[in-house]
Structures are given as C-alpha cells and as structure tokens.
Amino acid sequence: MDPMVFLLDTLVFVGIFMILTLSLNLEYGFTGLGNFGKVAFFMVGAYIYAITIQFGLPFYISLVLGAVVAAILGALVSLPALRLREDYLAITTIAFGEIVRIIFKAEQAIAGGVWGIAVPSIFQDLNLSIRMSVIVNLLLIYCMVAVIFIILQMLTNSPYGRVLRSIREDDEAVAALGKNVIYYKVQVFMIGSAIAGIAGGLYAQYLRFIEPNMFLPLVTFFVWIMLILGGTGNNKGALVGALLIEFISRGSRIAKDYVALPVDPHNVQFVLFGILIIILIMYWPNGLLREKQIQTVPERRIAHGDSVSK
Amino acid sequence: MEILSVNNIKKHFGGLEVLKGTTMDVKKGTMVGLVGPNGSGKTTLLKIIFSMLKADAGNIYFKGQDITRLPPHRIYQQGLSFAFQLPRLFFRLPVMDNLILAGREQLGESLGGTLFLRPAWRRQEAQLAEKAWQLLDFLEMSSLARHMAGELSGGQRKLVEIGRALMADPAMMLLDEPAAGVNPVLGKKIYQKLRTLTGQGMTFLVVEHKLDMLLGFADWVYMIDNGKIMLSGTPREVIESPEFYTTYVGEKKDAAS
Ligand SMILES: Nc1ncnc2c1ncn2[C@@H]1O[C@H](COP(=O)(O)OP(=O)(O)OP(=O)(O)O)[C@@H](O)[C@H]1O
C-alpha cells in the first residue's frame, strides 16, 4: 500500500476512535456509567447507515438515522438496568454487544448476514484517486470530531456537567439535591449511543463495506484503553488516548512485516495492552490528562463588603 | 399550621423493628428537636421522610400533600432538604461546586438549557456562586472554596453538608446532628443562624444529642425510644421529665420516683 495512504487511513481510524472514546468519556468518564457494549451502538449506526443509504437517502439523513436508532436502543438497554444496581449495566451492555452482532450475522435479507453489506460511497461521483478519497473522508470525519468535541465540552463544562460528575461520585446524594438521576443517566446513555452511531455511519461510508466480524468485542476493549490512557473525565485526553493507541496498534502491524519474532507482533499487542492497563490503573489512574474542573463559576466579587470586613 | 405530619410510620430491617408506629407533627416556622438513644431510629425516620428509605406502613404529609411515595428529588423540589448525619459530598468536585449543585431550578442543568440558554444560566450561576460565597463566609470556609471536597476534614465536610442544605432556600430542612464534630462556637453560631431563619418562616427538624442546643434553640422536642415517640413537649418539659432521665441520660432514678 502507498505509505501515504496507509498514514491517512490510520488517521481516519484515529478519528473514528476519537468519536467513540469521546462518547465513552461522557458515559463513563463524567457520569460513571460503565458501558461494555460500545461496539453494539457503533455497529447499529454502521448498519443503519449502510442499509438506508441504499435507498438513496441523503448522506446526513442516513447518519442521523443511525444515531437515532442507536440512541433508542441505548435507552431500551439502559433503562431497565439503570433502575437496578450499578453492575447490572455492565452485564447488560456486554450481552447486548454480542446479541446485536449475532442478529446482524443471522439476518440475510437486509443486512447480508456473514457476507456483510456494500455501502455506496457518497463521493463516488467525484471520481477521486484513492489518496484523494481518503483525504475527503478524513476531512469529513475530523469535522465531526470537532463538532462532537465542542458539544461535549459545552455539556460537560456547565451545570449539566456538574450534575453528571456528581452522579458519578454519589448518585443517591444527587437525588437528595433534587436531580432526577435516572433521567440523566438514560439521557447520557442515549447521547453516548447516538455519538457511537455516528461513528458507525462514518466508518461504513469510509470502508464502503461492512460485515459482522468488524464489530467484535475487541473494539469496545480498544475504546476503553484509549479512554483510560488518555484520562477519564477529560475530552482532550480521549482524543490523545485514541491517537496513541491507534498508532501503537498500527505500528505493531507494520512491525509484523519487518521484525522477525517468534510470535506475531500484532497479537503481542494485546498482551502489551493488557499490561499497559494494569500499569496505568496501578500507577497512573488519572491517565495522561487530568480531569479539569468546571470553569463557569465566576470569581467572587470583592466589592461585596460585609464578608471582607470580618 | 403543620408543615410536616408523620403518621404512624413503621419500619423494620430484617427481624429488627426500628420504627413501631411513629407519629409527629412539625409546625411551620419552628425548630423541632428529635432526641433519643443511639440506634433508636432517628436517622431512619428522617430517611423515610425524605423517601430515601421506604416505610412499611404509614404516611408522610408535607405542606398538606402526601409525599410518602414521591422520590427524593421530587421531595426536594417541593421545598424539603436534608443534611445527612454522615456527610455525602462529591469528593472529586470542589467545595464551591458541591454547594452550587444544590441550587434549585437551574436552567443550565437541562440538556437544551446548557446548549441554548448559555447567557441565562451564566447569570444564574453567578447568583448561586455569590450565595455560596456568603454561606462559606458564614461557615468560615471561604479559603477552601476551590479545594476538592475529598480533601476536607470531617468537621469541614459536615459544614459543607449543612451549607448545601441551606443553598436551596428550602421551606423546611431535616438536619441530622448538625453540630456533631463541629467546634462548639461554630456549632452554636449555626444554631443561631437557623433560629433567625425560623423567624423568616423556615422550619427545621433537628436530630440533636446536645441538650443545651435543644434548650437554647428548639421550640418543641420529641423523644424517641425503641421506635416509638415516648415524650413530647417544650425542651424544658421533656428534659426535666423523669422518663427522659431514665431512657436517655441513662441514670436510673431511685425506685421511689
Ligand atoms: N440499612 C439498614 N439495615 C439494617 N439495619 C439498619 C439500617 N439502618 C439502620 N439500621 C438499624 O436501625 C436502628 C436505628 O438506626 P438509626 O440510624 O435510625 O439510629 P439513630 O437513632 O439515628 O442513632 P444515632 O443516634 O446513633 O445516629 C439501628 O439499630 C441500626 O442498626
């Protein structure tokens, strides 16, 4: 492969994973909701996009549809679990991730079963070279990364974000301060799932072909390491984590061709990632970038006399 | 006029009957004390009033409305707040944010509001911050405003817990031993402040072991023992009654009495 295309392709994947990691950061980093089925919502977004774009829908409508369906599923999955204890959410989401993949694998008529589904590129009329077509996708994806990043920054650096962070700390105490905790949790889960759905749509558009085996639990695992490495509760950290881990992973793929090891370096990376996670959690639990406090509280007005006089 | 009525509340944990038909009334604009030995069910009763625990039987009325089955966040929105016996602060949030969070009806707390009503909620945020600063001044904690709540000492946590319950200007507050672990001068200052607030129509139900606080500040006292209200009256009446002496202070009077 043209090395330039390989680099650009890596950056496309970085962008997709940035979106996924940002969405997990909203759920887990800020709100404390452990979603271990991230890949399911990513997959739903990708398939809804792939299926609806066949009908000639405009690109952005398909993208939004994927996000909406993912959000609805997010609500359906989380609502029963969130009413119960915390750990039920983890179990439910893990199971959901597997179920979704099995359904798409079994469904032949619309989703193409194990053979997957071809996705017409929205740029196909432009007759672009391979390199240009990757660049165009790259631009599209990073525009979405930017938009999602800005929205999430606004959400988390605000009174809304303050409620989310406090839910993460002690959800019963937040309820005692008049906040409807279940409502917030489900809402966050829906937003996170919608964002993952958008990542799925962009992924399908870029690859022009999707099949169930692209959506293994490994994807969820990757998103988690990216978040933990980058720093939970920090949106910039999510971006950094996605960048680093994707580059390491790609690097191991290149190393496979150049280094003669008794084992495949691409497989060794999973051992390394496992060790990395343990080291991170033990020695660097905050990740590379630390959580930032909410910046919207104004400094005190000194002019206010009575307190200063004391 | 009763602002809160507790009606025949029963509660058991496993085989342990903690509340055996507790009934009490709290009049608007008063401070009512609740005393009783350790483990007599005081905290349990407050938690039931606030729906953090479910009663087996009985009803709670707040401002004439049956709130027994409302979830805590709705009860808070009705104007009742609760300062816990064991403070439950948000450790990885600054003290300031712990306080502001308690503000009611914040525009910036809804999804649409955060994104689209930015100027409006920034103004509201400034007002809440101002109020939080004043409370922190009062609690002598202004220098700690930007510290993480998890870094505070036990007594300081208690103070933030009380400050937080005051942030929302509630119609009524439930306070579970507000002065416990707080230095006596400041403890007294807090009670004085609460007392002035009753003058403005605010109501307090206070669990308190310190008899001088009850004598000095409460209008009415209930004594609970073994899950039942055994005595009620003015602080002096309750504290001077022989029954109070035997169950609470623990010194048995002579058989003659
Ligand atoms: N969640 C629970 N599960 C089981 N038993 C409980 C629970 N909460 C309280 N209890 C028991 O109920 C009884 C009353 O507890 P409660 O906390 O209401 O006492 P209290 O009157 O507030 O005491 P103190 O003055 O020491 O704070 C105790 O015996 C306690 O062990």
Ligand SMILES: [Mg+2]
């Ligand atoms: Mg207690």
